[in-house]
Amino acid sequence: MADENNPNGGNGGGSGKNGKVGLVERVSTGVKEDIQALKTDIPTKAKEQIEGLKDPTKTQVYTSIFRHKHDDTPRNRALGVLSNVFLHLHPAKINRDAVRYSYTWGMGGITFYLFIILTYTGVLLMFYYHPSKVQAFRDVLYLEHDVPFGKILRNMHRWAAHLMVIGVWLHMFRVFLTGSYKKPREFNWNIGVLLLVFTLLLSFTGYLLPDDQLGFWAVTVGTNMARATPLLGHEGPFGSMLGMTPYNDVRFGLLGGSIVDANALLRSYIWHCIGIPIVASILMIVHFWRVRKDGGISGPAPVMLEAEADKPRRGPKAAGE
Numbered sequence: 001m002a003d004e005n006n007p008n009g010g011n012g013g014g015s016g017k018n019g020k021v022g023l024v025e026r027v028s029t030g031v032k033e034d035i036q037a038l039k040t041d042i043p044t045k046a047k048e049q050i051e052g053l054k055d056p057t058k059t060q061v062y063t064s065i066f067r068h069k070h071d072d073t074p075r076n077r078a079l080g081v082l083s084n085v086f087l088h089l090h091p092a093k094i095n096r097d098a099v100r101y102s103y104t105w106g107m108g109g110i111t112f113y114l115f116i117i118l119t120y121t122g123v124l125l126m127f128y129y130h131p132s133k134v135q136a137f138r139d140v141l142y143l144e145h146d147v148p149f150g151k152i153l154r155n156m157h158r159w160a161a162h163l164m165v166i167g168v169w170l171h172m173f174r175v176f177l178t179g180s181y182k183k184p185r186e187f188n189w190n191i192g193v194l195l196l197v198f199t200l201l202l203s204f205t206g207y208l209l210p211d212d213q214l215g216f217w218a219v220t221v222g223t224n225m226a227r228a229t230p231l232l233g234h235e236g237p238f239g240s241m242l243g244m245t246p247y248n249d250v251r252f253g254l255l256g257g258s259i260v261d262a263n264a265l266l267r268s269y270i271w272h273c274i275g276i277p278i279v280a281s282i283l284m285i286v287h288f289w290r291v292r293k294d295g296g297i298s299g300p301a302p303v304m305l306e307a308e309a310d311k312p313r314r315g316p317k318a319a320g321e
């Protein structure tokens with residue numbers, strides 16, 4: 001039933017003669033208004049789109065890749081880091097004091113960059129090197145004397161290796177001096193110890209590869225030490241009790257035989273170029289991830305007034321101590 005109080009009738013303005021007229025009038029006014037709006041909107045939108053084409057940051061291609069504006073606000077800077085696959089590996093915000101060179105010595109970062117240089121130059125060296133007794137030393141001579149930029153390539157690899165060993169020790173020393181091995185970073189310290197071992201193993205396995213006298217004797221001495229490994233070496237404690245002989249102990253496994261020869265060269269090569277770099281890379285990923293998860297680089301202790309020193313501290317730093 002129609003509502004008598006409603007001047008438009010009970011079904012939304014459609015009943016009765018006056019109601020019909022009202023509807024027609026309103027529809028035609030609405031249509032006129034829409035046409036009027038389109039007349040002004042279309043040129044404005046077209047103008048905007050043409051302007052947009054002139055400004056590359058307004059094109060659909062650009063906005064589909066970069067999802068936020070480039071204004072220099074703290075929010076946009078954080079978004080810039082978080083929405084980029086490479087940059088998001090870094091934290092959006094860091095403690096300024098924690099990244100001072102005077103605090104970190106930059107040694108963790110330098111060690112990592114040396115590892116990148118080693119990987120890059122190492123892959124290039126693989127194009128020229130064969131891990132066989134006949135070829136290995138010849139390839140080194142070929143690189144030194146005939147390959148264009150071969151000498152610099154080989155020496156970049158050697159020097160980066162020496163520097164990485166020095167860098168990793170200095171990094172460990174700094175972490176020790178700043179007490180950054182303490183709670184909550186104990187686990188990352190242990191990952192670091194493994195990284196140190198793998199860095200040294202990379203150096204050691206690389207030593208044999210030129211197949212020169214230096215490498216041969218270094219590896220002879222190094223692997224002879226493995227004879228004395230507890231349980232696994234034939235001269236080590238309990239080794240003979242477990243049936244270890246020069247032909248089945250850990251040294252035999254490392255060399256692929258009982259003397260430093262062709263098998264040892266091949267095994268060194270595979271450990272050096274594949275096995276150890278893969279494990280070290282995975283450990284580095286865990287190491288960096290943990291630096292983030294442990295609250296970022298530790299940072300120097302905040303300066304406090306003497307009056308504040310006794311008060312209990314609040315915030316994430318307090319939990320980390």
Ligand code: HEM
Pocket residue numbers: 104105106107108109111112115168171172175178180181185188189190191192193195196199284287291296297298299
């Ligand atoms: C391949 C070897 C290594 C690489 C590439 C590496 C890289 C890094 C980097 C980039 C950082 C950030 C802070 C900084 O640069 O000082 C860091 C922090 C740290 N590293 Fe290493 N690291 C390595 C080996 C080690 C070793 C040998 C240890 C200790 C045994 C260690 C323990 C730590 C700890 C505890 C932190 C956190 C320090 C803090 O929060 O102040 N790392 N590492």
